[in-house]
Amino acid sequence: MNRCLPCLLSAMLVLAACQREERETRPQSALGSGDQPAAVTALEPGGQRPTSSDNKAGVFEANAFHLSEGKRLFNWFNCSGCHANGGGGMGPALMDQKWLYGSSIESIHATIRDGRPNGMPSFRDTIPDDQIWELAAFVRALSGNAPSSAAPGRDDDMMPHPSENRLPDAATLGKSP
Amino acid sequence: MSRGVWTMCWCTACILLLAGCSGWQSALDPKGPAANELAWLIWFFTALCTVVWLLVMAVLIVPLARRPAPVGDPLVLDAAAERSKMRIVVAALAATALILVGLTLLSYFANRTLAAIGSDAALTIRVTGHQWWWEVRYENDQPNRILTTANEIHIPAGEPVRLVVTSTDVIHSFWVPNLSGKLDVIPGHENVLDLKADKPGVYRGQCAEFCGAQHANMSTFIIAEPRPVFDAWLNDQLRPAAAPVSAEAKTGHDLFLKRPCVMCHKIGGTIAGGTVAPNLTHIASRQTLAAGTLTMSRGNLAAWIANPQGIKPGAHMPVVRLDGDELNAIVAYLEGLK
Numbered sequence: 361m362n363r364c365l366p367c368l369l370s371a372m373l374v375l376a377a378c379q380r381e382e383r384e385t386r387p388q389s390a391l392g393s394g395d396q397p398a399a400v401t402a403l404e405p406g407g408q409r410p411t412s413s414d415n416k417a418g419v420f421e422a423n424a425f426h427l428s429e430g431k432r433l434f435n436w437f438n439c440s441g442c443h444a445n446g447g448g449g450m451g452p453a454l455m456d457q458k459w460l461y462g463s464s465i466e467s468i469h470a471t472i473r474d475g476r477p478n479g480m481p482s483f484r485d486t487i488p489d490d491q492i493w494e495l496a497a498f499v500r501a502l503s504g505n506a507p508s509s510a511a512p513g514r515d516d517d518m519m520p521h522p523s524e525n526r527l528p529d530a531a532t533l534g535k536s537p
Numbered sequence: 538m539s540r541g542v543w544t545m546c547w548c549t550a551c552i553l554l555l556a557g558c559s560g561w562q563s564a565l566d567p568k569g570p571a572a573n574e575l576a577w578l579i580w581f582f583t584a585l586c587t588v589v590w591l592l593v594m595a596v597l598i599v600p601l602a603r604r605p606a607p608v609g610d611p612l613v614l615d616a617a618a619e620r621s622k623m624r625i626v627v628a629a630l631a632a633t634a635l636i637l638v639g640l641t642l643l644s645y646f647a648n649r650t651l652a653a654i655g656s657d658a659a660l661t662i663r664v665t666g667h668q669w670w671w672e673v674r675y676e677n678d679q680p681n682r683i684l685t686t687a688n689e690i691h692i693p694a695g696e697p698v699r700l701v702v703t704s705t706d707v708i709h710s711f712w713v714p715n716l717s718g719k720l721d722v723i724p725g726h727e728n729v730l731d732l733k734a735d736k737p738g739v740y741r742g743q744c745a746e747f748c749g750a751q752h753a754n755m756s757t758f759i760i761a762e763p764r765p766v767f768d769a770w771l772n773d774q775l776r777p778a779a780a781p782v783s784a785e786a787k788t789g790h791d792l793f794l795k796r797p798c799v800m801c802h803k804i805g806g807t808i809a810g811g812t813v814a815p816n817l818t819h820i821a822s823r824q825t826l827a828a829g830t831l832t833m834s835r836g837n838l839a840a841w842i843a844n845p846q847g848i849k850p851g852a853h854m855p856v857v858r859l860d861g862d863e864l865n866a867i868v869a870y871l872e873g874l875k
């Protein structure tokens with residue numbers, strides 16, 4: 361018995377490593393619907409959309425699966441056509457720390473869903489809500505605003521920067537520790 | 538149990554085992570010159586290696602079974618006996634080397650035959666592996682005769698065709714066992730596979746390199762048809778999509794173009810021009826859905842569109858929220874795209 365116990369314990373420890381991050385691929389209707397009322401005006405005080413009660417953000421923000429899906433969709437839905445791979449083109453750069461409409465995931469979600477006046481189209485009907493959240497989470501990762509443990513580590517195309525998980529952390533960038 | 542019953546059991550087991558060798562996805566049931574060559578090679582290798590193995594076992598077992606000879610004086614040298622033992626060892630070594638060189642030569646010449654099959658192929662088909670489906674493009678010098686479809690590869694029977702395989706994401710492997718060997722499908726690199734189907738038929742293929750969650754549901758079908766049937770099929774597929782006839786299908790058409798479907802899928806003759814997902818211009822003319830996961834039917838179409846993540850979890854088609862009427866309308870439209 362005495363000898364079994366350490367064996368059992370270490371076996372349990374080893375098995376604990378089998379835990380994998382859940383890949384939630386179906387819409388999470390139990391959380392917020394994502395169907396917030398449309399913005400009545402494009403003017404938002406401080407460039408920040410007042411965050412609603414939608415608690416989907418937390419699910420998507422630091423989830424490796426959703427971030428990598430967002431990275432794939434960024435190309436599939438041709439965001440790169442206007443924003444390049446984050447460097448900017450006809451649309452603004454998304455890999456810098458300048459935000460026209462706020463840096464929170466809720467603001468970015470609103471940007472993609474409702475569009476913005478100076479040329480950002482609305483994807484309200486053409487991208488399912490969960491996929492908009494994935495894109496928003498990835499857009500934040502482009503500027504180092506996602507935990508490096510979850511940000512995508514893979515580049516399929518020529519990119520202007522290393523993969524997102526190797527970007528410097530936006531929170532500490534330029535500040536001495 | 539009596540001996541008769543045992544014999545019966547053995548025979549049935551053997552017959553069942555052998556039955557696994559035939560069918561629409563088996564390398565041991567060759568239906569074309571490339572697969573023939575490979576099947577012949579595997580049978581020859583197996584037979585020869587079995588003979589060698591049996592010989593080696595016999596040489597091991599015979600002395601074990603014999604009574605050991607009395608041990609003589611180890612200091613007495615029997616030169617003649619030593620020499621004859623030496624000769625046996627050298628002969629065995631020479632036979633091994635000869636067999637290995639012989640088998641190498643055989644597979645070398647088999648490879649040459651494989652490479653020669655498609656040297657005069659009139660038809661080049663580009664097969665691109667995606668997670669987890671196959672894009673199929675028929676090349677042509679005239680751009681308006683280039684055809685893009687998915688998962689089903691129609692070819693003329695009795696004619697060599699050249700497949701150029703590549704990938705956009707990870708490594709896959711293209712394998713239609715009845716017609717040819719495996720070939721890796723590598724992103725950013727083109728591999729060439731020549732094959733020929735001797736007779737008309739449907740041959741199932743399967744991705745043979747683990748490529749992610751739905752690797753098991755990534756199959757393809759080669760449909761070999763007589764030349765006239767193939768030509769008719771090709772001309773049919775080159776037409777733009779059929780216009781919706783019923784009111785319901787018309788609604789479905791409009792919905793398809795307003796909803797996320799339009800971002801990923803192409804339907805020739807409409808504004809839907811996505812290239813990241815299977816081309817749906819003639820979706821209803823295909824026999825299966827989602828790379829062989831479902832058979833084609835109205836019910837399965839509806840099931841797939843309502844919940845692709847329930848049927849093929851992880852597939853790169855998201856669940857799109859549609860109410861019952863919208864779903865029915867879209868299905869009615871797609872069902873008409875023959």
Ligand SMILES: [Cu+2]
Pocket residue numbers: 709710744745746747748749752753755
């Ligand atoms: Cu695979």
